[in-house]
């Protein structure tokens with residue numbers, strides 16, 4: 001975009017503007033206290049002063065930077081657009097508010113106007129720089145938007161509307177998801193042979209790899225909807241976590257299967273010596289397991305099983321009663337030790353004399369649940385293999401990824417796209433690759 005002749009004058013021009021910065025620095029030094037005991041005051045003054053100075057420097061640089069570029073083509077008429085002078089705008093940045101002048105172009109045929117440099121200067125259509133958008137996304141993914149707004153005011157002295165913060169977060173996540181969706185759709189459209197070649201690889205060769213799947217409810221667009229949580233994790237021989245990938249999405253069963261496969265490939269599932277698919281009892285999840293992960297050990301998540309037993313105990317004997325506690329402890333012990341036959345016998349015995357329909361129904365459900373998952377509750381075997389069974393890793397994902405950000409008081413006004421977007425940012429924060437979302441995407445196969 002920039003051309004050399006004027007680039008040579010940018011720095012000299014900038015140097016001329018540094019007098020103002022110099023004056024500010026001298027002023028700051030003059031105002032600092034004399035005694036070492038006044039450290040706190042000095043630290044605060046220096047921090048504020050340096051931010052002010054930084055703002056001036058960024059402003060001076062922005063005023064002198066080479067802003068010429070090639071005239072763009074009109075997106076509608078394909079005609080070369082005409083330069084219409086510079087237009088000033090005010091951006092919120094990590095250093096505070098800065099004025100930006102950038103070129104405006106106009107199509108002589110249809111009147112369309114454009115600011116071609118805006119894509120590099122700001123985040124979307126917001127008067128917010130991209131580095132600040134990265135901060136906004138982090139704060140908005142960590143907690144309520146109102147809280148993010150307060151923190152931005154305190155730490156960066158940028159007053160932004162709560163709505164701006166929400167939109168920046170949702171758009172940042174949605175952009176990432178759009179890219180991922182494109183990749184997934186492209187992959188699903190290929191022949192099985194081509195799919196094998198196009199699936200992403202990983203540099204990891206883990207000892208064990210786990211694929212977890214679960215769902216949870218969140219309130220979007222006026223009602224409760226099920227959002228699906230996919231998680232893949234790779235660990236070494238000492239069970240140290242090497243990589244984790246997770247997503248919370250409103251996807252169809254089929255799409256969710258592909259999502260799981262892609263996450264699994266990224267953590268090196270296909271290179272792992274041991275592979276497990278851990279999920280709650282839902283039938284469609286085991287279908288995904290059989291289709292995409294045929295060589296995985298299928299395990300009914302111990303956490304879900306325990307929860308189910310707990311609910312049944314409460315329904316039959318009353319929440320918190322000692323009879324409920326005894327029933328639960330005995331049953332879980334049988335299941336933990338792999339005595340599923342005994343466990344089922346125990347349940348049928350309990351059910352036999354009962355009259356109350358709700359109690360009979362609760363027991364029937366648990367019996368069916370265990371029978372349907374009989375091949376997935378051999379917990380002594382999984383333990384012997386060194387596989388995690390009771391990690392609650394998915395339940396953890398549901399709670400820490402989705403619940404803590406979308407299900408607390410005052411967190412009900414989500415659109416589906418908005419919730420997915422914010423949760424995409426949150427997932428990246430939790431797995432430690434949030435910053436990568438803000439670096440331009442590389443052209444990769446999948």
Ligand SMILES: [Zn+2]
Nearest residue numbers: 074077107110
């Ligand atoms: Zn035009």
